[in-house]
Amino acid sequence: WARNPDTGVAKWVYQMTPHDEWDYDGVNEMILSDQSINGQVRKLLTHFDRNGLGYTLDRATGELLVAEKYDPKVNWTSGVDMDKNSATYGRPKVLDAASTDKAGEDHNVKGICPAALGTKDEQPAAYSPDTQL
Numbered sequence: 001w002a003r004n005p006d007t008g009v010a011k012w013v014y015q016m017t018p019h020d021e022w023d024y025d026g027v028n029e030m031i032l033s034d035q036s037i038n039g040q041v042r043k044l045l046t047h048f049d050r051n052g053l054g055y056t057l058d059r060a061t062g063e064l065l066v067a068e069k070y071d072p073k074v075n076w077t078s079g080v081d082m083d084k085n086s087a088t089y090g091r092p093k094v095l096d097a098a099s100t101d102k103a104g105e106d107h108n109v110k111g112i113c114p115a116a117l118g119t120k121d122e123q124p125a126a127y128s129p130d131t132q133l
Contacts, residue, residue, distance in 0.1 A: 002062060012062025017051045018091055021100040022076060023116040024051040032059065033127045048125050050118025053080065053092070064090045071119040076112050 002011040016026045031046040045059040052074035056066040067080035067090070076098035081088045096102045100109050127133070 002059060014055075014057060014062055014064065014090065016047070016049045016053065016055060016092075019101065021094075022051070022112055024049060024114075024118055026050065028118075028120060028122075029124055031125060031127045033129070035132065037065065046125075046127065048120050050114065050121060051076075051092070052114045052119040053077070067092075071114060073113045074119070 001013050003009065004011055017024050020026075026047075026049050028048060028050060033044050033046065034041055035044050036042075037044075043059045044056055044065070046054070046056045048054045048070060052069055052071035054066065054068055054070040055064065057064055064080075064082070067082065069077075069079065075095070077092040077094055080090065080092050083089055098109060098112055100107075103109050
């Protein structure tokens with residue numbers, strides 16, 4: 001969520017795991033930084049989600065700039081649709097074999113990585129403007 005601090009009106013929203021079938025919650029910290037992207041300094045928001053994907057968004061506009069697996073064992077998605085012309089742009093490409101919804105009402109999907117605790121849970125991440133890491 002991003003709000004206009006003067007009016008409280010929502011500016012944009014991005015949901016990392018729509019229809020979250022695995023209880024990832026997305027509660028980890030949002031790292032704010034100013035970094036150069038293609039020669040232009042942008043105000044960024046970076047988030048390493050429990051779902052095993054790392055995201056970077058322009059925090060002024062909500063534009064999704066990066067959405068990549070940071071855990072190579074993630075097996076519920078093949079990645080995020082980054083085609084801006086696609087109807088599913090910005091959404092994870094959920095694999096049918098990992099979907100509790102697709103498997104049916106009485107089927108228990110097993111072996112999902114990461115588990116509900118997530119790839120990253122409460123351990124904080126940070127950005128250093130000195131090293132730009």
